[in-house]
Amino acid sequence: MKFPNTPSFTGFFAPSGVEADVKHLPVVQGEVPADLAGSFYRVHPDPQFPPLYGDDIWFNGDGMVSRFSFRDGNVRLQQKWVRTPKFNMERAVGHALFGAYRNPLTDSEEVKGEIRGTANTNVIAFGGKLLALKEDSPPVLMDPDTLETIEAVYTFNGQLISETFTAHPKIDPKTGNMLAFSYAAKGLLTRDMVFYEITPEHEIIKAIEFQIPYYCMMHDWGITEDYAVFHVVPSTSDWERLEKRLPHFGFDKRKPIHLGVLPRTGNATAEDIRWFSAPNCFASHVMNAHNVGTTVHFDTPMAEGNMFPFFPDYEGAPFEPLKAQSRITRWTVDMLGNSDEIKMERKTELVGEFPRIDDRFAGFKNRYGWLLSQDMTKPVDLPGGRSAAGMMMNTIARIDLETGESDSWWVGSVSSMQEPCFIPRPGSTEEGDGYIVMLENRLAEMGSRLLLFAAMNLAQGPIATIQLPFRIRSGLHGNWTPETALAA
Structure with missing residues (x-):
């Protein structure tokens, strides 16, 4: 019952298993604005038991949700595992029952056919409820105040018609409705x-049900005022891969990419979706999208080649780090145009990923975006010259999509950072008027800190640095919810 001595389970990525409620976190530098009231929810994979077959990729762990509550200049930390069906079944027997990431062929016989979701990818408060999400399974319903699991399989009162649900829902700022999708909706x-x-x-x-050109890891997507936008990029799979126990996804350089645009207005159906194409490339997360009439703009970090070494090349080619460098690129299509090609325009030379915006502008034209960046001109003072993830996301950056200018802050030579999240300043309406909150991975000392920045002035450094009492494992996504929304 030992965790393996591999990169996914050692160093900063070593399992933690800490559930906690710390009422007052020390602010070791600066001050937390007294009028900031709300909660930053985020989630990370944290396996409660060693993997069934000796090793696995790091984000196949059980979902551990963290809640940072801000009020009157104080920050409180709560952290709790999501009690998924998988978590409960394995806890009952005291060891792992489910096998490799997204491969049910590797599961123990007694759990064949059970829901395998770990709820470890995103967490969002919506309509007074907290949803923990992973894209291969239904949501898990949690209490936003206590983080207790309420429903291990949440189907929106039986209305969900798919086996899966997105880990990247969007909130329409005009209607307040959640927009979402499911891929592999009728089965793996x-x-x-x-x-x-x-x-x-x-x-x-x-x-609205429809089909995509080929099965892929459709992790993120875009919305505009009038359209839903889906990018199909060839991180793909098939049963032969699973039977051979290869990593679930592989990057297939032989396939083109596609962009599907579905009208949201009127009585649109699956027949109204239009597909556009471009040569092979890689893109995963989406900064934002917007439309001007029938012209649709879609902003995404795009790389020439595969960005995910843990999902290797389909034909066994070696990973190419230089081709894995992604830069924010605008894809443009016209729903009434004669061409089915995707036009592409690079918006910045910054290499980075995990883009975020002021979510009050989701689906509408935004000027600013924030993302984690790799500044390869800065020193790295760690063994091997890299972080536990193989990349050194050592900079938080803001880009101006109109001017191309950027504003950034380097975290230092022995730390990296997790995904940023934008917090609107209470009472503000102007884009970018607010804060950025994020976790710092203190890699040299195996610790964590919470950083708060003025969103429009990153270069000045954090306006508040909050010390955490234990290491918080690298996570994926999170969201801010104001206290007024939780109270309502």
Whole structure:
């Protein structure tokens, strides 16, 4: 019952298993604005038991949700595992039952056919409820105040028509509705998709079913005022890979990419979706999208080659780090145009990923975006010259999409950073008027700190640095919810 001595389970990525409630975190530098009231929820994979077959990729761990509550200049930390069906079944027997990432062929016989989700990818408060998400399974419903699991399989009161649900829902700033999708909606490796629109009362008012050109890891997507936008990039799989126990996804350089644009307005159906194409490349997360009439702009960190070494080349080619460098690129298509090609325009030379915006502008034209960046001109004072993840996200950057200018702050030679999240300043309406909150990975000392920045002036450094009492494992995504929304 030992965790393996591999990169996914040692160093900063060593399992933690800490559930906690710390009422007052020390602010070791600066001050937390007294009028900042709300919660930053985020989640990371944290396996409660060693993997069934000796090793696995690091983000196949059980979901551990952290809540940082801000009020009157104080920050409180709560942290708790999500009690998924998988978590409960394994805890009952005291060891792992489910096998490799996204490969049910490797599961123990007694759990064949059970829901395998770990709820470890994103967490978002919506309509007074907290949803923990992973894209291969339904949401898990949690209490936003206590982090207790309420429903291990949440189907929006039986309205969910897919086996899966996105880890990247979007909130329409005009209507307040949640927009979401499911891929592999009718089962593992299927091309079936569903687009959803959901009210704050958790009523599904739209569910449009369609198919994508080929099965892929559709991790993120975009919305505009009038359209839903889906990018199909060849991190793909098939049953032969799973039977050979290869990593679930592999990057197939032989396939083109596609962009599907589905009208959101009127009585649109699956027949109204239009597909555009471009030569092979890589893109995963999405900064934002917007439309001007029938012209759709889609901003994403794009790389020439595969960015994920843990999902290797389909034909066994070696990983190419230089081709894995992604830069924010605008993809543009016209729903009434004669061409099915995707036009591409690079918006910045910064190498980075995990882009975020002021979410009050989701689906509308935004000027600013924040992202983790790799500044390769800065020193790295760690063994091997890299972080536990193989990349050194050592800079938080803001880019101006209109001017191309950027504003950034380097975290130092022995730390890296996790995904940023934008917090609007209470009472403000101007884009970018607010804060950036994020976790710092103190790699040299195996610790963590919470950093708070003025969103429009990153270069000055954190306006508040909050010390954490234990290491928080590298995570994926999170979101801010104001206290007024939780109270409502």
